[in-house]
Amino acid sequence: MARDIYAYECTECGTLHYPFRMRCKNCGELEPFQFKTVALPKRGKLLTFTKVYNLPAEYEVATLGLGIVELENGIRVTGQVELDDPKIGMDVVGVVDIVRQETYDSFWGFIFRAA
Amino acid sequence: MRDVYVAGIGITSFTRLEYPLAEIAAFPSMLAMQDSGLTDIEQVYVANMGGPRVNHQTALASAVVDSLSLTPAGAAAIENGPASGSAAIKEGFLAVASGMHDIVLVTGAERMREVNNLEATDFIATLTHPLAEYIYGVTLPSHAAMFTRLYMEQYGVTERHLAMVSVKNQNNAMLNEFAHLHQPITIEGILDSPEAMTNNPYIAEPLRFFDACPVSDGGAAVILVSEKVAKSIDRPLIKLAGIGQATDSHAVHERENPTDLLAVRRAAELSFGMAGLEPSDVDVAELHDAFTILEIAESEEVGFFPKGEGHIALEKGETALDGRLPINPSGGLKGKGHPVGATGVGQAHEIVHQLRGEAGERQVADAKVGFTCNFGGFGNNVICLTFVRED
Numbered sequence: 001m002a003r004d005i006y007a008y009e010c011t012e013c014g015t016l017h018y019p020f021r022m023r024c025k026n027c028g029e030l031e032p033f034q035f036k037t038v039a040l041p042k043r044g045k046l047l048t049f050t051k052v053y054n055l056p057a058e059y060e061v062a063t064l065g066l067g068i069v070e071l072e073n074g075i076r077v078t079g080q081v082e083l084d085d086p087k088i089g090m091d092v093v094g095v096v097d098i099v100r101q102e103t104y105d106s107f108w109g110f111i112f113r114a115a
Numbered sequence: 116m117r118d119v120y121v122a123g124i125g126i127t128s129f130t131r132l133e134y135p136l137a138e139i140a141a142f143p144s145m146l147a148m149q150d151s152g153l154t155d156i157e158q159v160y161v162a163n164m165g166g167p168r169v170n171h172q173t174a175l176a177s178a179v180v181d182s183l184s185l186t187p188a189g190a191a192a193i194e195n196g197p198a199s200g201s202a203a204i205k206e207g208f209l210a211v212a213s214g215m216h217d218i219v220l221v222t223g224a225e226r227m228r229e230v231n232n233l234e235a236t237d238f239i240a241t242l243t244h245p246l247a248e249y250i251y252g253v254t255l256p257s258h259a260a261m262f263t264r265l266y267m268e269q270y271g272v273t274e275r276h277l278a279m280v281s282v283k284n285q286n287n288a289m290l291n292e293f294a295h296l297h298q299p300i301t302i303e304g305i306l307d308s309p310e311a312m313t314n315n316p317y318i319a320e321p322l323r324f325f326d327a328c329p330v331s332d333g334g335a336a337v338i339l340v341s342e343k344v345a346k347s348i349d350r351p352l353i354k355l356a357g358i359g360q361a362t363d364s365h366a367v368h369e370r371e372n373p374t375d376l377l378a379v380r381r382a383a384e385l386s387f388g389m390a391g392l393e394p395s396d397v398d399v400a401e402l403h404d405a406f407t408i409l410e411i412a413e414s415e416e417v418g419f420f421p422k423g424e425g426h427i428a429l430e431k432g433e434t435a436l437d438g439r440l441p442i443n444p445s446g447g448l449k450g451k452g453h454p455v456g457a458t459g460v461g462q463a464h465e466i467v468h469q470l471r472g473e474a475g476e477r478q479v480a481d482a483k484v485g486f487t488c489n490f491g492g493f494g495n496n497v498i499c500l501t502f503v504r505e506d
Contacts, residue, residue: 018247018366018369019244019246019247019366020246047265047368047373048261048262048264048265048373049261049264050257050260050261050264050319050320050321050322051317051319051320052252052254052256052257052260052318052319053316053317053318053319054232054233054236054254054256054318054319055233055252055254056233056236056237056240056252056254057233057234057237059252064252066251066252066253066257066261067261068261068367068368068373076368076369077247077368078247078248078251078253078366078367078368079251080251080252088264088265088268099250099251099252100250100251100252107250109250109251110251
């Protein structure tokens with residue numbers, strides 16, 4: 001099953017937010033939770049990236065690629081990247097998979113690869 | 116609002132300390148009381164980030180006020196990430212400025228070496244967005260690395276510039292008896308020689324080992340007082356003339372321009388505005404160089420140099436100890452160390468030391484105006500302080 005990561009669209013003014021926030025950044029509506037969830041697109045451009053060598057203890061890999069991606073709808077997300085030759089501005093496509101595994105919990109998020 | 120002065124200062128070595136967290140907060144407080152001759156403390160603020168998580172200790176301020184035999188004075192702990200120290204100074208300032216108290220002790224303490232480096236890195240990473248950043252394995256070095264990559268692309272900063280910050284600050288730290296790193300380094304050893312990749316491996320590309328601050332234990336304290344008290348004791352008059360604080364988005368990716376540190380810019384503007392001074396008035400500054408790139412970027416955002424030209428000022432030696440505007444004469448977080456909750460108080464300690472003319476071999480000549488930038492989160496909670504010597 002294809003999974004999604006969701007952005008939050010203000011039901012008053014239509015502004016999209018990611019991640020969730022209690023109050024719309026644009027219209028400032030004061031009624032709590034006035035958002036509807038909207039699946040984020042998977043394609044975008046790589047804005048910046050790094051390869052990390054000193055990982056938190058539960059990662060059983062030597063290095064981890066991380067990046068910030070600007071998706072097709074203009075929303076930016078942080079995610080893991082699996083790219084042989086990353087370049088700023090390159091086209092990437094994301095899948096939603098397990099990005100962190102703890103003893104009793106799995107966390108799902110974006111992993112981006114070359115488009 | 117009443118004027119507020121720094122009457123006393125104290126500091127521990129920033130290193131691995133083998134005594135409990137409450138004592139790391141209390142020891143520099145004793146020195147600050149000795150320094151000022153003031154013991155009638157009415158209120159104590161204790162800055163600390165990791166006590167509950169790293170040291171399994173809550174309600175730290177209650178332990179510290181009692182250890183100092185200052186009960187029944189008021190006491191509260193302040194946790195504001197790596198900007199806890201300056202946040203506590205701001206609270207101390209407000210307590211005196213409001214007229215509620217005349218003598219307030221602000222102490223900061225951290226004991227991070229109780230856990231190993233992986234756990235310490237993970238502990239700091241808990242300040243990132245839990246669902247949009249932390250779950251991916253994002254750490255502070257990774258944020259700094261992604262920021263550096265963009266800065267290099269946009270402004271022509273190179274690994275050589277970063278290495279120059281490391282060398283400058285670790286050499287400054289050689290002159291500071293309280294500094295964590297007493298290890299002279301050279302550009303050749305960390306960048307140019309065949310051994311450089313062994314001496315200085317990548318931790319998060321393009322950042323290397325010597326681009327990051329060490330994990331330190333340490334404490335620092337200041338005593339803030341009203342003008343009347345400050346003039347009743349025989350210490351130089353150092354006024355806390357400006358405080359600016361600003362915040363920014365929790366998730367770094369939400370910022371419109373990811374190479375802007377808007378909270379730094381706004382906090383500095385507010386601090387200078389309150390003091391009635393300009394960035395060009397500053398004689399000496401302590402900027403939050405948890406990573407070498409941050410010293411360069413902050414030196415631009417606080418207004419010392421135009422955006423994108425901080426690395427050029429560095430190249431020209433303007434920020435060296437004998438330069439036009441010495442930055443991080445203490446060694447900064449890079450050389451002096453970064454006991455997170457104590458860092459903001461440690462920066463204030465160095466500036467007061469400098470403005471009093473007591474900094475010994477690392478003394479900046481004729482320093483009258485000093486400035487600190489304490490950078491919390493990855494730039495999402497920043498406090499800038501402006502200090503002025505009045506006599």
